[in-house]
Amino acid sequence: MSYSKILLISAVLAAVEARFGQEQVPVQAVSSLQAGNPGEAATLAGGIPGVLLAAADPCDKLTLADKIAALGTGADVLEAAKGVVAAEQNFNPFVVSVPSICGDASLPATEALRGIVPLVDPAVTGSDAENANSATSLQNPFDATGLSVAEVMQAQGFSNFTIKGQAAGGAAAGGNANAGNNNGNANTGNANTGNANNNNNNQNSGNKNNNNNAGNANANTGNANAGSSCGGAASGNAGASNNTGNANTGNANNNNNQNNNQNQNTGNANTGNAGNANNGGAATGAADFGKCTPTIDFQTGRAGRKADEGTFLPTDALVAQGQQDALNPNIIINRVCDQLTNVCEANDAAKTQCLDAKAQILASGDKSAAVATTFNGLLGF
Secondary structure (H helix, E strand, C coil): CCHHHHHHHHHHHHHHHHHCCHHHCCHHHHHCCCCCCCCHHHHHHHCHHHHHCCCCCHHHHHHHHHHHHCCCCCHHHHHHHHHHHCCCCCCCCCCCCCCEEECCCCCCCCHHHCCCCCCCCCCCCCHHHHHHHHHHHHHCCCCCCCCCHHHHHHHCCCCCCEEECCCCCCCCHHHHHHHHHHHHHHHHHHHHHHHHHHHHHHHHHHCCCHHHHHHHHHHHHHHHHHHHHHHHHHCCCCCCHHHHHHHHHHHHHHHHHHCCCHHHHHHHHHHHHHHHHHHCCCCCCCCCCCCCCCCEEEEECCCCCCCCCEEEEECCHHHHCCCCCECCHHHHHHHHHHHHHHCCCCCHHHHHHHHHHHHHHHHHCCCCCHHHHHHHHHCCC
16 A cells, blocks of 8 residues: 555544544533532543444433533533533444434423534534534524424525434424414415406417417416516415415416316417416526426324324435425425535536525425425426
8 A cells, every 4th residue: 555545544443533533522511510429520521422423312412411401500510511411422424424403393492502503523414514613503593483493504504414303292382373363364365366267267268269279378478477476576376375385276276177188288288387487587498407306385183193183295216315294394405406516417507596585485485385386396396
């Protein structure tokens, strides 16, 4: 073996060893505590390296942090416990390329420790932003109401990790109920617009030949324009949840009515879909999503959830790998956009289109079931 190869291998091993030394960082602050029973702090400190090793369950360190926080009420005790929550957990770079994060929304149980997010290896894509978030969270914890540490990280824009540990179902049911109310309001608003579309549906059912169908296509185009004027800068599909509702009520009904005539169905697809793509800002044929279909769906009663609790999740198995469902659609949308880079081999146009759609959904403030249809439409699906 050449001398240069030996040096290279030595450098790689040294770098790996340096990263695997991170588990010692929080030990001193805990072992030096004078709180609790004699020797209790030292015992808990001795458990820190084990919960930060690559093979450890990422939820174990949060449980340990709760035990440390229970030693006393002093500021030094709380700071030491915070250090454990924020500590970087190792992962084997020869096996995986991203860390594992706890998905149990009940941890940490200590309120003063919630909203703190951990450091990640600088080699992980997006680590700069996450490590900055970690430093911020130690001083000003993020909102963690009903959220696991993993979900808090995703809500702050970082999702390049694998989730482990079962999230507590129903933890944020109150928030979801509010989202449901918002959706109800949107549906009320859709009633007026939907009725206008229904007039066109009546025309569709009455149309029995291709000539009439051409006229109906114009009517649909008019509806698309009306949708655009309502949506404003947020695109024809977006316009908040009302436009999404229109897509479900008006366009979907048109398609169903027109299934009796294949020519009519084709005409509607050309008019409606082309309009949606243009309104969404998609350059037809430019975006290549690679190995993935970047769509999301909304379902109630998923595993670990109440029967009437609705959550979002990517529909593509490759995109969804390691991702738990979420009450907040922005968490799932952020995951989709990240995975276009991480695993999907999507081109730049596709990534840009996803980020644009993500920004529109976030700006709308909508977290109802309609978001899935809106987001998918903005990507051309």
